[in-house]
Amino acid sequence: MHAFDASAPLPTRLLTDPAMIAACAARDVGAVFRLAKTVGLYHSRIARLCEMTPSRVADYVEGRVCAQRHTVLERVADGLRIPGAMLGLAPRDWESARSRVSSQAGEYGTGEGSLPDPRLTRGLNPRSRTVRLGLFTQAVIETSRAVDIDIDTRGRAVVRVRENVHNLGAHPVTRLHHDFWFERTVGRFDVRLSHGVGSGDGQRLERLHDTSTLSKFVVCLPEPLTPGDTARIEYVCTGGVFDDRLFWRQTIARPTEQLWLRVRHRGPQRIDACTAVQEHHDGGETPVGTRVDRAPGVTELNVIRSHLMPGEALVLRWHRDEPPAR
Structure with missing residues (x-):
């Protein structure tokens, strides 16, 4: 020693x-x-x-x-x-x-x-790897993030994001940076806050940079998020479209305890294959299990991962069963 x-x-x-x-x-x-x-x-x-x-x-x-x-x-x-x-x-x-x-x-x-x-970690598992890293780096962590992607029969998508953040730092936080990207959009690409159950009223979205496929923005909290406190943030993105390239890449900006990615793809064509990988900061990849649920006219894909670090990403790809050419 x-x-x-x-x-x-x-x-x-x-x-x-x-x-x-x-x-x-x-x-x-x-x-x-x-x-x-x-x-x-x-x-x-x-x-x-x-x-x-x-x-x-x-x-x-x-x-x-x-x-x-x-x-x-x-x-x-x-x-x-x-x-x-x-x-x-x-x-x-x-x-x-x-x-x-x-x-x-x-x-x-x-x-x-x-x-x-103990005031910093109330409501959390202090033995969690994400929590311990958040304490060491004095970071705001995401105790949970749910990304819900609903794709209609034309390929147009509505994405709802719900995140719970917890301040493990030494100072209050009033602004949380975000970005959102789509490979292809149609019509107006828009991001707006959604004040759902449990999310804070008075939150404000401040736009930093917008293009036809990318939005960088800040969520301004109505009151400072003091050390040891938790806030819930919800926002909705519209204007994205999925065509022949069916994939989603969820990048990680903050230490994340749990990420839940759910895709509902509507349409008569069957989803015949689905794969997911976790991309690491060094370029390595880890295969990830997925759950596929099918019902008439809709296929639902679910992926859940824990203890994700900044710089990592979760990538989900799926394929439709194309009818044979005549």
Whole structure:
């Protein structure tokens, strides 16, 4: 076990970088080492810190080997001072030591290595990987996001998004950035807030940039979202159209506890194939199971994923059973 060293090898700005968060979530030791090199840690230094040989570090960096053993991840976490939560490990012994000597960030004690204040995590599972990463990065997380896509017989779509956000940071939040994209649109492409049951009245949508297929906007909250508080946001997008390219790519902007993607495709043609993958920050992909329900005139596709990191995406593709050419 490494002795505690107050001067951590990796700066906080790198530990909170989406690329590092994604690499750790995927337990991609090679990607972690490559990112460490960007702040001046080279093979020999990484090798000493992580109790490896320089040639072994090079194997990870070049992608010739992958971490298979739990003990390797523990040595990487302890050597580079990466919090255990980021690598899916239990909190490391040095994390509690750091909390005694590090400065606290704000009233709620969300500084690096500090123990979470129960006021921040009320209503949440403090052992959740998403929650622990949100605490470390002092982020607003999405405890749930539901994306409901309804496609009519002409291919025109109405997309309803419902998200519950929770502030795990040290400061109140009043603005939440969003963007929405369609590959093809017809008529007016529009995004508007929908004040459903439980969503906050008085929310306001501020448009930042609009094109025929893209909308960047901010949801302005009527009252500051203070640390430990939750808000519900709902919005509806119209004008998108699906033709021969039937897919949906849901990008992840904030740590997300659970994502539910549902597509209802109406029409007489049968949906004969459906695939889904989770795209990782390093370019890797993980196949994802889907559920297909069929009824006369409509096919419903459902995908649910948990613990998604910024920079990742969930991609769903489906195909219609085209009638044979005459």
